[in-house]
Amino acid sequence: MTTPRTIALLGSTGSIGTQSIQIARANPDRFRITAIAAGGRDPGLVAEQAVSLGVELVGVAYGDEAELRTRLEDGARAAGRPSYRPEILVGDDAATTVGGSGADVVLNGITGSIGLRPTIAALQAGSTLALANKESLIVGGPVVKGLAAPDQIVPVDSEHSAIAQCLRAGSQEEVRKLVLTASGGPFRGLAEDDLKKVTPAEALAHPNFAMGKVITTNSATLVNKGLEVIEAHLLFDVPFEAIDVVVHPQQYIHSMVEFVDGAVVAQLGLPTMLVPIALGMGWPDRVPDAETPIDWSKASDWRFEPLDDDAFPAVALARQVGIAGSTYPAVYNAANEECVEAFHGGAIAFVDIIPTVSRVVADHEPDTGALSVEQVLAAETWARKHTHEVLARR
Numbered sequence: 001m002t003t004p005r006t007i008a009l010l011g012s013t014g015s016i017g018t019q020s021i022q023i024a025r026a027n028p029d030r031f032r033i034t035a036i037a038a039g040g041r042d043p044g045l046v047a048e049q050a051v052s053l054g055v056e057l058v059g060v061a062y063g064d065e066a067e068l069r070t071r072l073e074d075g076a077r078a079a080g081r082p083s084y085r086p087e088i089l090v091g092d093d094a095a096t097t098v099g100g101s102g103a104d105v106v107l108n109g110i111t112g113s114i115g116l117r118p119t120i121a122a123l124q125a126g127s128t129l130a131l132a133n134k135e136s137l138i139v140g141g142p143v144v145k146g147l148a149a150p151d152q153i154v155p156v157d158s159e160h161s162a163i164a165q166c167l168r169a170g171s172q173e174e175v176r177k178l179v180l181t182a183s184g185g186p187f188r189g190l191a192e193d194d195l196k197k198v199t200p201a202e203a204l205a206h207p208n209f210a211m212g213k214v215i216t217t218n219s220a221t222l223v224n225k226g227l228e229v230i231e232a233h234l235l236f237d238v239p240f241e242a243i244d245v246v247v248h249p250q251q252y253i254h255s256m257v258e259f260v261d262g263a264v265v266a267q268l269g270l271p272t273m274l275v276p277i278a279l280g281m282g283w284p285d286r287v288p289d290a291e292t293p294i295d296w297s298k299a300s301d302w303r304f305e306p307l308d309d310d311a312f313p314a315v316a317l318a319r320q321v322g323i324a325g326s327t328y329p330a331v332y333n334a335a336n337e338e339c340v341e342a343f344h345g346g347a348i349a350f351v352d353i354i355p356t357v358s359r360v361v362a363d364h365e366p367d368t369g370a371l372s373v374e375q376v377l378a379a380e381t382w383a384r385k386h387t388h389e390v391l392a393r394r
């Protein structure tokens, strides 16, 4: 009998976080969540998670430490473990400290590029990084890659988990191209003009997945797929021209690899995150019964269609920033994060998002030379400020 892997779970209260807890609870012989971090929007949920998992370390970015402590104490008493006293961290660095706490696996399920420092901390601590927080890799690019040992980063993003699984079928030299599948989002099939009136509520109606606000909006604009093209380039060292995107609305095929002989290997499954999360925590081992397999006795139609780059220019723009490298991906992502907030706040329309990101990218003057974390953070700060200047000029 082997000892369970220790897991530090960042973003424990979110879509990825709660599903990671589900996997860990179902597999106590394999995984033990020893530390959690969240933003702090719901201290009651954080306390409930901490008590039920018995974690040793709890971090939140904001909120009242005394309130969290009281909730933990109340929860511990109710659970019949009144002496339970985890270490509590509150503040901007909490997730970074939890990420660097030395767990066997750090599962980064934070949303947004705020996940960069925790990603770096996990890599520096020598933990395996199960990476859902794609933004940290994309904005950090060569900095993050430079810190990672071979196989230290295990993708959790469904498309990249699929590609990692497909790559087991051949060598790197035998790969001809990667093919990312895309749902097309809730507005698939709409023309540019039809997109002018879509609402935030409509943008949050993803056809297949229940995810957080930012990634769901990014699926609607196709920014998510743009980010995923850059993510695939960074994770798998495949040039941008060898990374294709195909719209597959059912998302049963999570992504594919085409090999030099013309064979295409795909990874299939129900459109849920349970397999990618379980594999991220257990890599390279599969976790039995993580998800129900597809039922092949039922008839179903699977569709494939090309991207509509006119209505959804986000992927083409992402390719440009990915190829430009340096701080461009950080600027693309930061401008988009600001626009997503502005869209949900009612300040801008859906169709304002990509033109604004594009303007900010065009105005960016990157530093030259090797990229540092400080340069990334400075570029992000500039991009966030400039996004609001561009929006104010409209």
Ligand SMILES: NC(=O)C1=CN([C@@H]2O[C@H](COP(=O)(O)OP(=O)(O)OC[C@H]3O[C@@H](n4cnc5c(N)ncnc54)[C@H](OP(=O)(O)O)[C@@H]3O)[C@@H](O)[C@H]2O)C=CC1
Residues within 6 Å of the ligand: 010, 011, 012, 013, 014, 015, 016, 017, 037, 038, 039, 040, 041, 042, 060, 061, 095, 108, 109, 110, 111, 112, 114, 132, 133, 134, 135, 156, 157, 158, 209, 210, 211, 212, 213, 214, 215, 273
């Ligand atoms: N959901 C999915 O199916 C998929 C998600 N991903 C990626 O995974 C990541 C998470 O997505 P998702 O779970 O949907 O997002 P959610 O919005 O559902 O959850 C985000 C989590 O991050 C936490 N958080 C926010 N700010 C901080 C901070 N400063 N420090 C610590 N924690 C913080 C939130 O805490 P709080 O609740 O307190 O705000 C919450 O726990 C994103 O990068 C996304 O792109 C990738 C593939 C699929």
Ligand SMILES: CC(=O)[C@@H](O)[C@H](O)COP(=O)(O)O
Residues within 6 Å of the ligand: 157, 158, 159, 181, 182, 183, 184, 185, 209, 215, 218, 219, 220, 224, 225, 273
């Ligand atoms: C589950 C997952 O990995 C998400 O990134 C999802 O794939 C979103 O799909 P689309 O961005 O293709 O709508």
Ligand SMILES: [Mn+2]
Residues within 6 Å of the ligand: 157, 158, 159, 228
């Ligand atoms: Mn994805």
